[in-house]
Amino acid sequence: MRMNKRALLTSIAASAVAAAAGPAFAEKKYGPGASDTEIKVGNTMPYSGPASAYGLIGKSIEAYYKKINAEGGVNGRKINFISYDDAYSPPKTVEQVRKLVESDEVLLVFQPLGTPSNSAIHKYMNAKKVPQLFVATGATKWGDPKNFPWTMGWQPNYQSEGRIYAEYLMKNRPQGKIGILFQNDDYGKDYVKGMKDGLGDKAKTMIVSEQPYETSDPTVDSQIINLKSSSADVFFNVTTPKFAAQAIKKAHEIGWTPLHLLNNVSNSVGSVLKPAGLDASKDILSTAYLKDPTDSTWDNDPGKKDWLAFMDKYFPEGDKTSSFTVYGYSVAQTLLQVLKQCGDDLTRENVMKQAASLKDLQLAMALPGIKINTSEKDFFPFEQMQMQKFNGERWELFGPIMSGEVGS
Amino acid sequence: MMLRRTIETRGPPAAEVAGMATPAWRVIVFVLGIVVLATIPFVLKNFYIFQITLAVIYAIAILGLNLLTGFNGQFSLGHSAFYAIGAYTAAIMMDGFDISYIWTLPAAAMVCFVFGFLFGLPALRLENIYLALATFALAIAIPQVLKSSLVEHWTGGVQGISIIKPDAPFGLPLNSDQWLYVYTILVAVVMYVGAHNLVKSRTGRALIAIRDHPIAASAMGINVSLYKSLTFGVSALYTGVAGALGALAISFVAPDSFTFQLAVALFVGLVVGGVASISGTLFGGLFVLFVPNIAEHFSKGLAGAVYGVILLLVIYLMPTGAAGLVRLIVSRLVQQGRASGR
Numbered sequence: 001m002r003m004n005k006r007a008l009l010t011s012i013a014a015s016a017v018a019a020a021a022g023p024a025f026a027e028k029k030y031g032p033g034a035s036d037t038e039i040k041v042g043n044t045m046p047y048s049g050p051a052s053a054y055g056l057i058g059k060s061i062e063a064y065y066k067k068i069n070a071e072g073g074v075n076g077r078k079i080n081f082i083s084y085d086d087a088y089s090p091p092k093t094v095e096q097v098r099k100l101v102e103s104d105e106v107l108l109v110f111q112p113l114g115t116p117s118n119s120a121i122h123k124y125m126n127a128k129k130v131p132q133l134f135v136a137t138g139a140t141k142w143g144d145p146k147n148f149p150w151t152m153g154w155q156p157n158y159q160s161e162g163r164i165y166a167e168y169l170m171k172n173r174p175q176g177k178i179g180i181l182f183q184n185d186d187y188g189k190d191y192v193k194g195m196k197d198g199l200g201d202k203a204k205t206m207i208v209s210e211q212p213y214e215t216s217d218p219t220v221d222s223q224i225i226n227l228k229s230s231s232a233d234v235f236f237n238v239t240t241p242k243f244a245a246q247a248i249k250k251a252h253e254i255g256w257t258p259l260h261l262l263n264n265v266s267n268s269v270g271s272v273l274k275p276a277g278l279d280a281s282k283d284i285l286s287t288a289y290l291k292d293p294t295d296s297t298w299d300n301d302p303g304k305k306d307w308l309a310f311m312d313k314y315f316p317e318g319d320k321t322s323s324f325t326v327y328g329y330s331v332a333q334t335l336l337q338v339l340k341q342c343g344d345d346l347t348r349e350n351v352m353k354q355a356a357s358l359k360d361l362q363l364a365m366a367l368p369g370i371k372i373n374t375s376e377k378d379f380f381p382f383e384q385m386q387m388q389k390f391n392g393e394r395w396e397l398f399g400p401i402m403s404g405e406v407g408s
Numbered sequence: 409m410m411l412r413r414t415i416e417t418r419g420p421p422a423a424e425v426a427g428m429a430t431p432a433w434r435v436i437v438f439v440l441g442i443v444v445l446a447t448i449p450f451v452l453k454n455f456y457i458f459q460i461t462l463a464v465i466y467a468i469a470i471l472g473l474n475l476l477t478g479f480n481g482q483f484s485l486g487h488s489a490f491y492a493i494g495a496y497t498a499a500i501m502m503d504g505f506d507i508s509y510i511w512t513l514p515a516a517a518m519v520c521f522v523f524g525f526l527f528g529l530p531a532l533r534l535e536n537i538y539l540a541l542a543t544f545a546l547a548i549a550i551p552q553v554l555k556s557s558l559v560e561h562w563t564g565g566v567q568g569i570s571i572i573k574p575d576a577p578f579g580l581p582l583n584s585d586q587w588l589y590v591y592t593i594l595v596a597v598v599m600y601v602g603a604h605n606l607v608k609s610r611t612g613r614a615l616i617a618i619r620d621h622p623i624a625a626s627a628m629g630i631n632v633s634l635y636k637s638l639t640f641g642v643s644a645l646y647t648g649v650a651g652a653l654g655a656l657a658i659s660f661v662a663p664d665s666f667t668f669q670l671a672v673a674l675f676v677g678l679v680v681g682g683v684a685s686i687s688g689t690l691f692g693g694l695f696v697l698f699v700p701n702i703a704e705h706f707s708k709g710l711a712g713a714v715y716g717v718i719l720l721l722v723i724y725l726m727p728t729g730a731a732g733l734v735r736l737i738v739s740r741l742v743q744q745g746r747a748s749g750r
Binding site: 047048049050083084085087088089090091094095098099101102103114115116119120122123124184185186187214215216 | 453454455456458459462552555556557565566567568570572654658659660662663664665667669670697700704708709711712
């Protein structure tokens with residue numbers, strides 16, 4: 001009896017504790033940069049310098065959060081987007097990011113742009129335990145939760161895309177002889193690795209020629225001639241815009257007509273295919289994961305209509321034909337979803353936890369069916385893409401949604 | 409040209425400002441400067457300490473350029489290359505060979521001296537703008553050389569190298585930012601005293617003579633080509649040491665950190681600080697680091713234009729740089745003192 005009484009008391013005490021803990025759990029928790037009224041989000045962008053074209057992404061994000069704030073913010077809090085210029089110079093990125101973290105005391109650093117810039121702050125962010133969230137680079141190393149749990153990428157990484165092309169070839173050209181032209185750096189090598197991993201054992205027999213080029217090379221003409229003479233009938237074109245245009249043009253000139261796979265980095269109609277010649281570009285294959293703002297297919301699409309309304313009202317000076325504005329809009333929406341999921345627990349730990357718990361997020365300007373999924377072990381938000389073919393005028397999507405999960 | 413302006417290396421003897429001799433004023437300014445530098449790590453946030461460290465590092469690099477351009481009359485648009493070589497020397501030693509950061513500075517100094525001297529030899533045949541163009545080529549080439557597959561094994565290619573910031577030795581109660589600041593200041597003092605002594609020495613007079621009149625200098629028995637090459641080497645040494653310190657402060661080196669923009673920034677620091685002024689380089693360092701931030705504060709979209717306007721104003725208001733302005737103010741005060749004293 002006595003024992004029972006004690007047991008009863010214990011259980012009452014326990015439930016009292018639980019009752020007390022319950023509301024405490026739902027109480028507001030704030031890390032640096034978060035309060036009842038605002039959430040400070042830091043960012044660096046090359047608004048000046050050689051890569052200043054990318055600054056449009058930062059301006060789109062800023063405009064989008066102006067819209068969100070005008071509509072009441074996220075869970076009643078305004079987003080204070082603090083974006084500094086790093087001129088695409090890693091030392092400047094370090095300085096500006098330290099300013100964001102140590103002086104402005106932001107909750108997280110979002111979308112810093114550029115592979116070298118992000119490399120420069122990679123260790124710092126993880127040592128300081130500040131989220132380096134949705135970085136604007138496609139390198140594969142940003143998805144390494146085991147060693148760098150505070151860093152996450154966003155766009156499909158280069159290896160994933162390489163795997164998608166490999167999957168396409170395995171199905172449609174299993175006997176193909178592949179010639180690869182790639183930029184001799186981590187970006188180029190990531191693509192080649194993805195392709196080789198995707199082909200598996202067949203990589204050795206299918207790939208007949210690999211031609212690297214340096215960004216300092218004036219042209220890639222000699223590489224294209226080498227590829228043609230290697231009797232390759234599939235051309236995997238891993239080049240940045242200027243070289244992509246050269247390669248397409250040269251291949252057309254010397255009458256080499258392989259199955260042409262062009263990496264997503266350079267599939268802009270305006271800055272690559274037009275200069276190379278629309279005729280020469282006909283039948284090139286590439287991939288996409290966001291809606292092309294110039295594609296009339298989406299004219300009646302509610303997602304595109306919302307985007308246009310946003311552009312008209314909040315970013316009227318922005319370029320409506322540029323993929324950068326679509327990119328900025330979409331990545332801003334992804335962070336918004338993370339902050340919504342955080343609720344009233346706005347700590348840096350919870351930001352990373354929620355960023356790693358995105359489930360089937362369909363963004364308005366992502367292609368239908370291409371969804372963002374993350375988990376504790378999967379720090380690659382976008383891993384799906386769809387193939388597309390250039391019809392001499394614009395890209396046409398075809399085939400299923402393909403997944404290029406790294407390590408699958 | 410601007411280098412031909414007469415540059416006073418010694419103040420007028422026994423001149424007085426507000427009743428005190430100018431050398432006494434110099435001592436007061438010097439002591440005040442030391443006090444300010446010593447209190448900085450204890451009153452400012454880490455981030456600001458880091459910024460000031462960077463400014464001092466840039467100042468050392470600008471000092472190197474100033475020895476070459478200001479005192480010896482040779483142009484260089486390629487000092488970002490020496491900065492890069494110094495930075496990479498430090499990073500490769502620390503990352504690849506696990507050598508203590510202490511040894512990276514003498515090593516970077518040696519490597520850059522040799523490299524600068526060797527580059528100086530053929531460059532001797534080039535004068536003024538032609539030399540500027542040759543060094544420009546160096547600035548353009550270095551980032552790509554660092555990326556090339558031949559040296560990628562050591563330089564890490566485009567990815568660069570991450571290094572770990574040194575902690576304070578002997579259990580000093582300083583965090584890594586504070587320690588790096590102290591370390592940088594100590595190195596800077598050595599470098600500035602060295603530069604001061606060099607310029608005031610017989611060698612320094614030879615350098616200035618070569619700048620002002622090379623033919624007369626060689627007629628007086630100065631080995632012009634040797635001195636020019638040596639100056640190139642010493643200049644590269646200073647900038648290389650700054651590069652090595654910069655690598656420690658940033659804890660990361662990559663080819664994109666050392667583009668032509670850095671060379672231009674050093675050149676801007678040289679001009680706004682004052683050509684052929686040793687103390688002016690400190691102002692140059694502060695300018696290079698902080699003015700772009702101030703410009704961005706005014707307008708993000710027009711940061712470049714605002715920076716340009718500030719630069720124009722500075723050049724217009726202080727045509728001989730910050731050091732020239734100080735000199736002008738001092739000489740006005742001296743004149744006033746004399747006028748009222750009579």
